[in-house]
Amino acid sequence: MVIDTHTHAAQGWNEADVREHFQATGVAKVLLSAAPMDFWGSDLNEGCARLIELFPDKAVGLIGIHPPQIDQSLRDIDQYHRKGFIGVKLMPTTGYYPDDERYRKVFEEVNARRMIVLSHCGWCAPGLNRPDLPQCTLYSHPYHLEPLIRIFPETDFIMAHGGGRTTFQEAFELVQYHENAWLDTCPGHGTWILQNAGAWLNVLNWSRVLFGTDTCYGRRGSFANFKKVEEFVRLCLPYAGFPQHVEAVMGVNGARLLKKHGVLLP
Numbered sequence: 001m002v003i004d005t006h007t008h009a010a011q012g013w014n015e016a017d018v019r020e021h022f023q024a025t026g027v028a029k030v031l032l033s034a035a036p037m038d039f040w041g042s043d044l045n046e047g048c049a050r051l052i053e054l055f056p057d058k059a060v061g062l063i064g065i066h067p068p069q070i071d072q073s074l075r076d077i078d079q080y081h082r083k084g085f086i087g088v089k090l091m092p093t094t095g096y097y098p099d100d101e102r103y104r105k106v107f108e109e110v111n112a113r114r115m116i117v118l119s120h121c122g123w124c125a126p127g128l129n130r131p132d133l134p135q136c137t138l139y140s141h142p143y144h145l146e147p148l149i150r151i152f153p154e155t156d157f158i159m160a161h162g163g164g165r166t167t168f169q170e171a172f173e174l175v176q177y178h179e180n181a182w183l184d185t186c187p188g189h190g191t192w193i194l195q196n197a198g199a200w201l202n203v204l205n206w207s208r209v210l211f212g213t214d215t216c217y218g219r220r221g222s223f224a225n226f227k228k229v230e231e232f233v234r235l236c237l238p239y240a241g242f243p244q245h246v247e248a249v250m251g252v253n254g255a256r257l258l259k260k261h262g263v264l265l266p
């Protein structure tokens with residue numbers, strides 16, 4: 001069973017394309033992250049909610065929030081948690097540190113609802129529509145999630161893209177020591193790290209590595225992301241010396257996480 005814990009929907013997606021895309025990937029379930037703002041060409045909360053209504057057996061939602069907008073974040077958490085979304089998606093590279101105490105009440109709310117936090121880690125890809133934001137890779141450093149990981153041990157935190165190419169060691173450390181810390185395999189950094197992390201792969205706790213692809217459902221060409229990561233995990237992981245972890249990464253770990261959050265699986 002393949003579970004993809006890091007996906008998006010294209011703005012302007014249509015049902016036929018998304019259906020075809022789901023058939024092509026053949027996934028059992030995806031975590032669908034809404035974009036926290038109109039920035040990357042991927043769809044926002046309302047569009048993701050519509051997609052999930054059409055494909056309830058395939059997709060489960062993560063609410064896109066921008067914690068510096070505290071009241072808006074709290075409203076969105078309430079509105080979309082009621083609709084069945086099971087976590088939040090953060091993009092700290094848009095100019096905030098997640099552990100900034102000014103935004104703590106947002107994470108208290110997330111924790112009270114036992115939701116998942118999926119946070120972008122690594123390189124800050126320039127956004128499309130908001131050059132005014134103070135964008136920087138440093139905001140997404142995994143150690144800016146560590147205080148939250150420690151304060152809220154019941155909340156599961158996923159560090160995307162393997163923790164980021166220049167900061168993956170910190171993510172590996174957090175996954176090693178904290179049962180609520182996870183990372184995903186999303187390209188480009190995630191797959192790069194699995195190929196190049198060398199001895200660091202020996203300290204990685206593979207039971208909390210999730211198959212994530214950043215596939216954007218409804219966007220032409222995005223299937224390549226899915227194929228790239230799937231082929232990497234299935235073919236290259238054994239060559240790197242970790243054949244025993246392939247099935248765990250492809251879906252067993254994701255299934256454990258989703259079941260914990262009440263998601264029914266086939």
Ligand SMILES: [Zn+2]
Nearest residue numbers: 006007008214
């Ligand atoms: Zn993503």
